[in-house]
Amino acid sequence: MISIMQSIVATPVVPIDQLLDQVAPSWAQFILWMPLISLALCGLCGAFKVKSKAPAVITIVSLATSFVLTLMLYIGYEGAQIIPIFDWIQIHWSGGSFIANFALYIDSLTLLWMLFVTGLGTLIAIYASEYMEHDVGKGYTRFFAGVSVFLFAMSCLVMGDNLLMLYLGWEGVGFASYWLIGYFYQRPAAVAAAKKAFIVNRIGDLGLALAIYLIWATFGTIQYDGIATALAAHHGDAETFTTFGGWTVHAIPYLLMLAAFGKSAQLPLYVWLPDAMEGPTPVSALIHAATMVTAGVYLIARTYPLFQLDEYALPTVAWVGGITALFAATIGMAQYDIKRIMAYSTVSQLGYMFLGLGVLSSYGAAYHVFTHAFFKAVLFLTCGAIMHGFAGQLDLRKLSGLRKMRGWKIVSYTMLIGCLCLAGFPFTSGYFSKDAILAEAFVTQGPGFKMLGWLAIFTAGLTAYYTFRVWFRVCCGPVHYEPGDELHGDDPATFHPHAPRIAINFVLIAIASGAIIAALPYFMENKTDGLTGGWVAEMVNDSPAKAGVPGAVATHDAHGDHGAHGSILGMDPHKAMYYISAVVGMIGLGLAFFFHLARRKAADSLRSKLLASNATRWLPTAMENKWYVDEFYIATIRTPLWILGKLFALIDRGIIDGLLVNGIAGIPRAIAKWFSPLHNGAVQSYAVSMIGGAALIVLLMMFMPEIMSFLQSTLIGATP
C-alpha cells in the first residue's frame, strides 16, 4: 500500500511552449483523416451503388497509408509533442477557460497503440475483403464504411490531445461497434446484441463524461499536458486539491474506471462483449479483441497519475481485473461455441491487463495489450475462416481433425500459434507479457496482491486448458464435420467445406508471424538507463504511465533490495514466474490433451458424473450458463426498469397525453366549434359579421374613456 502512495511521482512534464517549439510534422494529421477520406469514398460507392470490391480496396489503401504514416512518425519520434490541427473550442472568461483544440498528442504510448491499431486494421481489412465477398453489392460498402468510421474514431481516441477528443473517439468507437455488430440487421440476435453493447457502454460513458467534467473542475483544463502541469504544481499530493471540498480527486479515478470497465468489458459491465460476436468475424477480431476493447486500458494508462491520487483506486482496478480474469476463464471452459470461447477469453485477458495496471505494471499491461492484439486477432480470424468454410459451424463438438483436411493446414497451424501464445506456452509472446504482469503482483505491495497473484496463476492454468480444448477438439483427432445452418442453398448431405483462399491465408500468416515476433521486444535493449523490460518499457516510459515501468522510477529502486521486494518460494518473483507459469501452463495443456484428444469420452463422463452428484451439480451448470449473470441483470435491473417504464408510459398516456395535452388541445377545438357557425358560407352573414365586428370595435374604442369611467363608477359604487 505504501509503495503505491510512494510511487506518486513526478510525471513527465514537458512545458507547452517547449512542445510547440518542436517542428510539428503536420502530415501526421492524415493518420486521422485517411479513414475519414475512406468513409467519404465508401459513401460515394454506396451512393452510386458500386457492385465491386472497390470499397475494400479504398479502405485497405487508406488504412495502409495511415499505418505507414504512423510508422514514419515513430521513426522520427524524439519526444512528446503536440501537433495542432485546428482550434476547436476555446472559451475564455475571467478566471478560467475551457479549451479543447483539435490537436494530436504524440508520445510513445500513443505511438504504441497507433502502430498496432493501424497495422492490424489494415491486415484485418484485407482479410475482410475476402471474408465478406458474398455480400458484395449488398452490405459490402456498409461494412467497410463502418470499419473506416471505427478507425477514425479509434485514432481520435488514441491521438487526441485532450479528454474531449478522447470522448469523441470513445463515443465514435461505440457507435462503430454498434453499427458493425448489427451488420446482419435481419438477424434479431445481432440487433439485440448491438443494442446491448450500446446500452451497456452508455453506463461506462456516463462515468467518462462525469470524470471529464470533474477533471476540468479540479484542474481547470482537460488537456493532457495541462493536467500534468497541474499535478506537478501540487507535487501529486491529493490533499492539496480543494475543489468542492477536495472529494473530486478521489471520485475521478473511480469514474474513469467505470468508463474503462464498460469499454473493456470488465465485471460488472462485461456482458455485452460475448454477445457482440454476432457481428462479422473480422469485426470481432478488430474491434472486440485487438483494438477497441483495449481503449479502457489506454484510458487508465493515459490518466495513470490521476489514479495514484487515491489510495485504493489502483488496487480496485487490480482486483476487478483479477476477478474478471478468473470468472471469464471459468465460463470459457464450459462453452461449446469456439467464437464465444474466444470472446470470454478476451474478457479474461483484458482482466489480466487491468490487473497489470492495478499492480503498478503499466508496462506489463501495455505489453499484454500488444501481444494479445496479435494472438487474439489470429485466433478470431481462424475461427472466422472455419465459420466461413463450414457454413457457420462453430460448435467444437461438431468439428474435428481440421489439421488433416486439404487446404486447412494454414488455418490449423496459425491457430496453434495463437493458442500457444494465449496459453502462455514458454517462450511465446504471451508467456513474456503475462509473466511481466504476474511477477509484478508479487513485487508490488498492495491489499491482497499476493493472493491476486496466485489467483492469476491459477487462471493462467485454466486459460491453457480452455485454449487447447478448442485446438485439440477442432484441429486434431479423426476427421469429422457437420456443416452449420448458413448453407446458402447447398445440400447438407453433399456439403464440402470451402477452404480459405489467398487473402485470408496471407493475413493469417502475417498476423501469426506478428504474434511470434511480439516476443522479441522483451529482449530488445533499453536506451534509457536503469530500465528493464525492452522496447515496450521504452514506449511506456515516455508517457504518463511511467510509474508502472520497472526501473523507471526512483521509488522503485528504493525497494530494489529483494528483501522488501516480495518473493515467491524464496526466489525473485521475476525469475520464479518463468518456472511457475510454464509449469501451470503445461498442466492446463496436459489436462486439455487428456480430455479432448487422448480420451475425449473422459470429458463427457466427468461432466455427467459432476451433474449426477447433488453436491457438485451446480458447478458445470453454472459455468455453462455463464454464472447466470445475464439472468441476474435481467431480474434486478431490466425487469424493474421495464415495470417502471410501463408505469411511466401509463402515466404519460393517461395523464400527460390524455388529460394535459389532449385536454388542453381540446379547449381551442371546443372554442373553434363554438365559432364555426360564423363560417356558415353565406355571404350575407359574412358581411354582417364583418361590418358588425368593425363597427363594434370602432365604437368600443371611441367610447373607451366613457366606458371605463362608467365601469369604474359602478364598481366603486358596488364595493363599499
Place this chain on the structure above:
Amino acid sequence: MADRLWFLIPEFILLAGAMVCALGGITKFAAVRRRIGFIASVFLVIACIAVPIVYGQQDRTHEETMLPELGYYVKIMVTFVGLLLVATAGGLIDRGYERAIGAGKDRFDALRASSGEFHALLLLSLTGVMLICEARDLIWLFLALELVSLPTYVMVAISRWSRTAQEAAMKYFFLGALSAALMLYGFALLYASTGTLVLQEITAAFTEQQENGGLVVLAQVGMLLAIFGLLYKIAAAPMHLYAPDVYQGAASAVTAFLAFVPKTAGMIAIIILLSTIGWEDGLPPAIEMALWVVAVLTMILGNIGALLQRSAKRMLGYSSIAHSGYMLIGVIAGPELGLQAVFVYLFIYGITNTAAFATLASLSRNGKRVDSLEDLAGLYRASPLAAASMAVSCGSLLGIPPLFGFWGKLLLFAAGIAAGQISLIIVAAVSSAISAWYYLRLIGLALLSSPQNHGEATKVTLRWPLAVAVVGACIAIAGPMVLESMMTDAKEAITVPETELVMPSLSLEVDGETT
C-alpha cells in the same frame, strides 16, 4: 414629375408585360400561348433587375411619399415572390384545352383561352402592390389597392369548370366591394378632418392636431374605418371570414397568390396610413387598442380555426390569417424594430407559404387536385421531394428554430417585447404553440403516416409547382444566411430621410396636378 415617373419604371415594365401576355394569350401560335408563363417570368425578372438600377440612379430626398425608400425593398420582394407564384401556376391554366388542341381534337378559340388573361391579371396585380409604395395621396393609394384587388377576383373565377371557385369568386368580390366601401368611407372622414388628400399634408395636419390635444374624433374614426377596410386585404379579424372559403375554392396556385399579394398590399397600405400619425409619441390609444384587439382576435381565431379543418388548403388558409395577426404585432410596435420585422416577415412568409401551397398545387389524386388532409397521408412514398418540401415549409411557417420562419417570428416577438407589448406577445406565443398542433400534423401526415388504402395514391402531376416548393424549402433552410442583409434592407426601406419631415406646405399646385 419626371422624378416620379422615373421611379415607376419597374411598374411600366410589368404593365408592358401584362399587355404582351394578354395579347400573346390569344394568338394563333400555340408555341407562344404555351409560353405565356415564361414570358411573364421574363418581365418579372427584368422588373426585378430594373429596381436596383432605378433606385441607384437618383436620390429620393425630394420625394413626397411617406416612406420614400420603401419601394426598393417591396418591389424586389414582390417581383421575386411573383416569380415563384407564376411558376406555381405553371401548367395549371388551359392545360387540358391546349392538349386537346395539340391532339387535334379541339380548335383554338380566343374566347375560351384564359392563360393570357390570367398572367396579365397576375402582373397587373403585382403592379398594384408596387404602386402602393409610390402613393402620395389617398386617391393614388385607393386606386393602387383596387388595382391589386380587382384582378384577384377574376383570377379566383378563372377556374371556370369549378363551381366552388365561382362561388368563392362571388363571395370574394362582394365582400371585397364592401370592404372597399368601408375604406373609402374612412378616407372621406380623413379628408373631412384634415381638408386634404395628400399624405404629407395629412401628416402636417395631424401634427398640428396633436399639439392641440390629440387627434380629432373624426380623424380617429376615419383612420380606424380605413384600416378596417384594409384588414380585409390582409384577412385579419373581423374581416377574415371570407378567407377560408375563398382560399379553399380557388385553385392552389391562385390561393398562394391570394395569401401573399393582397396581404402585402394591405400591410403596406396600413403602414403608410399609420405613418401619417407616426409612432413617435405613440399611436392614439383608440387606434392602438383597436389594432391590439384585432391582432389578438386574428391570431386566436386563425390558429384555432385551423385546428378543425379537414382540408389542407383551408387549414393553410386559416394559418395565413394567423400570420397576419403576427405581423400586426410589428405594426403596433412601430418603426425601426417593428416595421423592419414586418417587412422581413412578409418576405419569409411569402416564400414559405408559396412553397406550401405549391406543394399542394403539384399533387393530384384520382385525377383531382389534392385538397383533403387524407390525400397527403404517406406523401413521402409517392414523392419524397414533395413530402420533404411540405415538411420544411410547414416547419418554417410554424417557426422551428433553424428554419427561416423562426427568425422572422423571433424578430416580430422581439420587436413586440421592445415596444412593451408583453400581453400581446404572450397571446402570440400561446397561439403559436396552438399552431404547432396542425402544422406538425401536416408534417407528420406527409412524412410519417402510411397512405390511405382506398383509392388511387397521391402523385405529383405538375413539375413547376414542385420546383417552386423545393426552391422555397431550400430558401427556408438556407435563408438565415442572408437574414442580416435582409434586415439591413428592410431597415433602409422604412427610414425616412431627415429633410422629409419638414414639409409644411407642399403647395397646392402639386395637389392640383395629381388629382
